[in-house]
Amino acid sequence: MSGKRLRTVFARVQPAPRLVDWSLFVLVGLEVASGLLSFTVGRPSGWPVFEFHRIAGVTIVALLAFKLYRVRRRILDRDRWMPSTAVSVLTAVAALGALSTGFLWVAGLDVRIAYWTLLSVHVGFGLALVPLLIAHLSTRFRPPRRVDFEGRRTAVRFAGLVVASAVVLRLQRLANAVLETGGSDRRFTGSQPREGAGNAAFPVTSWVADDPDPIDRDAWALSVDGLVASPIDLEFGALEPDAEREALLDCTSGWYTVQRWSGIRVGDLLERVDAEADATHVRFVSVTGYRWTLPIEEARDAVLATHVGGERLSHGHGGPLRLVAPGRRGFQWVKWVDRVEVRDRPDPAQWLVTLISGFD
Known part of the structure; x- marks a missing residue:
């Protein structure tokens, strides 16, 4: 022309x-x-x-x-x-x-x-x-x-x-x-599939500055507190994985994977600590300070995973404990969880924390 x-x-x-x-x-x-x-x-x-x-x-x-x-x-x-x-x-x-x-x-x-x-x-x-x-x-x-x-x-x-x-x-x-x-x-999100099972099947990604040193499982413990009648601290050896869930992890960097995750059902954990009647949300906090909050009914169906594809979670994938939240994007699956807090409100500040967690 x-x-x-x-x-x-x-x-x-x-x-x-x-x-x-x-x-x-x-x-x-x-x-x-x-x-x-x-x-x-x-x-x-x-x-x-x-x-x-x-x-x-x-x-x-x-x-x-x-x-x-x-x-x-x-x-x-x-x-x-x-x-x-x-x-x-x-x-x-x-x-x-x-x-x-x-x-x-x-x-x-x-x-x-x-x-x-x-x-x-x-x-x-x-x-x-x-x-x-x-x-x-x-x-x-x-x-x-x-x-x-x-x-x-x-x-x-x-x-x-x-x-x-x-x-x-x-x-x-x-x-x-x-x-x-x-x-x-x-997927409809545009993410491409990553095939296989276990830690090697999908990439290790970190959100912004989250990159802690490998965690000593013998010195690590999970705290569950907040609006509960009986707060507890669980050492790694005391964790008894008794829940399995096939769930799709869709990462915002453009890939997804379907894996079988095993660990502790959050609902069972909330019953163990006797969450109070006015509790509405559950906040999952990482050793880096990163955190995300789920409505309590959604949280009950989530899993705190210790294994993926039959393998113990590697450090890069959030070991010793990682949140598995079906239907949520990957950055909401909090890695390196060491604290679970039961709350009576959401946590809007979590958006800011996602940008500053991991920085000294």
């Missing part, structure tokens, strides 16, 4: 410049929000969060194409550069990095860049894009005008973008199935 004809096509289909800019800003915000929310979704009923994230991502591709085509001369002509141009270029790099790594991951490419999977790199680009986009917007702020958002043609164009994005996703999934790429056996 000739350059003149391409310009004619773009002129006919592209929305107003301000509409493109503000749509990108809103969609990036929604992408970050839905991406972070997706970290907490482990049950199939949460699939709309992931579907929205993917469709919005494809829509951003089209809008970004309009944006880059419009400003191409300003970027390519170094004589027209201003101090704010560097921020604009960095913003474009972060956006293209987030989009490209996301699409490669969805297409089935499973490679590691140093310590990180492509999905982790995708998240990193996405988080970096937020402050860069705000900085870019502050240097070229143009408030939206009502006229830019009005008109039947504008509505039709945006509806067409969304429908086209959904169609592209369907075609991509069909291609994965036909070509038998690594994207054809994903």
